[in-house]
Amino acid sequence: MSPDRAGAREAPSELKTAGEPTTAGEPTTAGEPTTAGEPTTAGEPRTAEAQEAARRLSPARVLDIDLLLDDPKTRIVVCCGSGGVGKTTTAAALGLRAAERGRKVVVLTIDPARRLAQSMGIDSLDNVPRKVKGIEDQGKASRGDTAEEDGGRPAAGELHAMMLDMKRTFDEVVEAHADPQRAATILANPFYQSLSAGFAGTQEYMAMEKLGQLRARDEWDLIVVDTPPSRSALDFLDAPKRLGSFLDGRLIRLLTAPAKLGGRAGMAFLNVGMSMMTGTLGKLLGGQLLKDVQTFVAAMDTTFGGFRTRADATYKLLQAPGTAFLVVAAPERDALREAAYFVERLAAEDMPLVGLVLNRVHGSGAGRLSAERALAAAENLEDPRIVDQGDGKAGLRNSPDTYGSSQPPASEAAGTATEEGSPADAERSVDQLTAGLLRLHAERMQLLSREQRTRDRFTARHPEVAVVEVPALPGDVHDLAGLRDIGDRLAAGRPEHT
Amino acid sequence: MADRDRCYPQPPAWLSAGLVSLEGVSRLQVVSGKGGTGKTTVAAALALALATEGKRTLLVEVEGRQGIAQLFETEALPYEERKIAVAPGGGEVYALAIDPELALLDYLQMFYKLGGAGRALRKLGAIDFATTIAPGLRDVLLTGKACEAVRRKDRSGKFAYDYVVMDAPPTGRITRFLNVNDEVAGLAKIGPIHNQAQAVMRVLKSPETAVHLVTLLEEMPVQETADGIAELRAARLPVGRVIVNMVRPEVLDAADLELVRTVGRSSVAQALSAAGLGGARRGGNAEKLVDPLLAQAAEYAERYALEQEQRAVLGELGLPLNELPLLAEGMDLAGLYELATELRKQELS
Numbered sequence: 001m002s003p004d005r006a007g008a009r010e011a012p013s014e015l016k017t018a019g020e021p022t023t024a025g026e027p028t029t030a031g032e033p034t035t036a037g038e039p040t041t042a043g044e045p046r047t048a049e050a051q052e053a054a055r056r057l058s059p060a061r062v063l064d065i066d067l068l069l070d071d072p073k074t075r076i077v078v079c080c081g082s083g084g085v086g087k088t089t090t091a092a093a094l095g096l097r098a099a100e101r102g103r104k105v106v107v108l109t110i111d112p113a114r115r116l117a118q119s120m121g122i123d124s125l126d127n128v129p130r131k132v133k134g135i136e137d138q139g140k141a142s143r144g145d146t147a148e149e150d151g152g153r154p155a156a157g158e159l160h161a162m163m164l165d166m167k168r169t170f171d172e173v174v175e176a177h178a179d180p181q182r183a184a185t186i187l188a189n190p191f192y193q194s195l196s197a198g199f200a201g202t203q204e205y206m207a208m209e210k211l212g213q214l215r216a217r218d219e220w221d222l223i224v225v226d227t228p229p230s231r232s233a234l235d236f237l238d239a240p241k242r243l244g245s246f247l248d249g250r251l252i253r254l255l256t257a258p259a260k261l262g263g264r265a266g267m268a269f270l271n272v273g274m275s276m277m278t279g280t281l282g283k284l285l286g287g288q289l290l291k292d293v294q295t296f297v298a299a300m301d302t303t304f305g306g307f308r309t310r311a312d313a314t315y316k317l318l319q320a321p322g323t324a325f326l327v328v329a330a331p332e333r334d335a336l337r338e339a340a341y342f343v344e345r346l347a348a349e350d351m352p353l354v355g356l357v358l359n360r361v362h363g364s365g366a367g368r369l370s371a372e373r374a375l376a377a378a379e380n381l382e383d384p385r386i387v388d389q390g391d392g393k394a395g396l397r398n399s400p401d402t403y404g405s406s407q408p409p410a411s412e413a414a415g416t417a418t419e420e421g422s423p424a425d426a427e428r429s430v431d432q433l434t435a436g437l438l439r440l441h442a443e444r445m446q447l448l449s450r451e452q453r454t455r456d457r458f459t460a461r462h463p464e465v466a467v468v469e470v471p472a473l474p475g476d477v478h479d480l481a482g483l484r485d486i487g488d489r490l491a492a493g494r495p496e497h498t
Numbered sequence: 499m500a501d502r503d504r505c506y507p508q509p510p511a512w513l514s515a516g517l518v519s520l521e522g523v524s525r526l527q528v529v530s531g532k533g534g535t536g537k538t539t540v541a542a543a544l545a546l547a548l549a550t551e552g553k554r555t556l557l558v559e560v561e562g563r564q565g566i567a568q569l570f571e572t573e574a575l576p577y578e579e580r581k582i583a584v585a586p587g588g589g590e591v592y593a594l595a596i597d598p599e600l601a602l603l604d605y606l607q608m609f610y611k612l613g614g615a616g617r618a619l620r621k622l623g624a625i626d627f628a629t630t631i632a633p634g635l636r637d638v639l640l641t642g643k644a645c646e647a648v649r650r651k652d653r654s655g656k657f658a659y660d661y662v663v664m665d666a667p668p669t670g671r672i673t674r675f676l677n678v679n680d681e682v683a684g685l686a687k688i689g690p691i692h693n694q695a696q697a698v699m700r701v702l703k704s705p706e707t708a709v710h711l712v713t714l715l716e717e718m719p720v721q722e723t724a725d726g727i728a729e730l731r732a733a734r735l736p737v738g739r740v741i742v743n744m745v746r747p748e749v750l751d752a753a754d755l756e757l758v759r760t761v762g763r764s765s766v767a768q769a770l771s772a773a774g775l776g777g778a779r780r781g782g783n784a785e786k787l788v789d790p791l792l793a794q795a796a797e798y799a800e801r802y803a804l805e806q807e808q809r810a811v812l813g814e815l816g817l818p819l820n821e822l823p824l825l826a827e828g829m830d831l832a833g834l835y836e837l838a839t840e841l842r843k844q845e846l847s
Contacts, residue, residue, distance in 0.1 A: 082534070083532065083534055083668060084533035084534020085533075085534060111670065113717070113718045113721065114721065115717075330534070332534075333828065333829070334568075335534070337568075364790060365789065365793055365794075366791060366794075369775070369787060376774075377770070377774055377775050378773070380772075381769060381772065381773045429757060430765045430766065432754070433750075433757050433758065433769075434766050434770055434773065436749055436795075437750075437758075437791040437795055438770075438791070439749050440749045440791075440794055440798055441791055443746075443747075443826070444794055446826055450827075450828050474797045474798075474801040475804050476716065476717040476718060476804075478717075
């Protein structure tokens, strides 16, 4: 944030003493601050937090997570975004919240942190959803429904979760589409084994395949999907198409039946290309690998149609009403740039984007104290000679010129510290500590304004995207309580200061 | 492209080139790390740091993200080695974004004089097949190109680049990416791909290569780093250093944090007041700052403890550790030079 803008929003606030209601019995000169030009409801003193939240969220629409999760028409939520922004945690937290608000949910995670997976009971890789224990009915009160009268039966829904095993998913597809003998041939093929174990794209394709399978089972009324940590966040949209078009594409048909095409009129250029190509591929890959590919393709021949159909079906499923894409990002330049690409790409593909989850946003309960003032004050404490101890109490308090100055006026309390008679060295160390607290605050304010700048840039580019901000936690999340906390923060959509 | 020949000399020449270690610093520096840890930034800073005193480094990007161009604030990099920065002391940093499709066409032209057939191949989907679908082929092309740059010599027999720094795929995929040559060599048991894979593997598993992992002082990146190191070691790939990125400054030390737990609210209020921040009495401006400031200190304390824990975990890995500071102003070109200087001070180069 530019200094003048910070000034416009923050500096005058403490100087407004008139007109604002103060709590009875508090004889302070500085009343409740208001930001210049911001309408406040009369008789309703706004907290600094509320003001801070209003300031942070003003330009963009706020995404209402509970509205999304509670809507029975929402059947699939896809969390996408670049790596390291908390996609998996967000997906798990959304799933838990939806379940505790009464829905029957399955969460498909790709690569959860070990401790989180353990706490959800999905650390075993068996590729089927497991019921998560410990779901509470959090939503009953807020829903205000009649569930509590229903014989005391808890109104919470269910949460199932699973971790994707891409090889196993691929194997299952093959087994579902080929007769047992053919399936066995395919599964034993070295080319297939490499392909299924993880070339770039298999994970993305299999995540979508699994999503299709879960949807087809129709056992859950909400599916929350995490997307793979791709090289580019867009890969998972491309992978199904790419693999689908490859598997029933021209190339692979040429590989399997070159002779058939050779005789056709009008395919002369193909003929040239083909002989060159099979020759080249043979040279490059070695004859044996080419043979493996050909065997694989021949064996897969019957299932090609299936692959194509499934890829198309999954794609359509993603576009269908009832699917909601959430782009997840952190307030950092790279993550938000990826998020912007994603928003544009989803629009181009007619995929229903519902909003942006901005994780790890920092706030401050002392947002009115600017970084500059905090640093100046810290310097005063570290070098007390600067402070004019003899200054009057209130003399300068109404002068706006002192704000942002490196030598703020002494306050009414200056000097009272010594009057209380604490030992000088103890006071000294408290001064040092307080200076540290102020430096910590300055750092926080700098971070805040950097995050705000980054977010503003995104909002300017995509004002249509609803945003929900999730306050940063000091530590990692690895249990249901932590996920629940994230869920609360997602639903609150603004920083909660402790 | 005029420098194609330079890019891809005949295989026997570069396959037989001797391995030279330069004062113990590996000539191929592979930088990986969990997403969001800033591995591209660290790779770029490392390339700058290694380019001091007239050295020439090549910074290689393999994921088609144009992260290097964004970092150096230049236009998108083509498939061409291009000077992007001058290091303190007169060194030079070149950059190359390896495009697997072009690398394949390049390769076909060099080995089989098939460059002109590229269009026909593309039409058939063969290029797409080879670079995106065929298991591992894409990765062989990428690592192969980087290894070629490591081995390349000019006419006088000097190495074209003193160091090659690769901004590699993330930790979760790095072993598969580097080891894919083994996989391909197993899959294609004969033929040029097999031979190339073998040759590339010899470079990657030699002391000429070092794989560094970038992490943050957070639980998941550290866990992933530990897992990544175990995988690299199991694949007999040479692990270099752990580089801790975005280390926050120590604003409060252990003694301060001890005092935070016991200090009286009123004495903090008085100190704030003395610093010129308003009244220390209840409801005064200084007094109102006490709770939020102490709350921020409590968050800091929690994070501090977590960071110390993660430092201990990293310490047990038995690898050299580097720490790079979090830049208060965010990442920009000036910051990149700052990190390079920091790396030099830590005797990485």
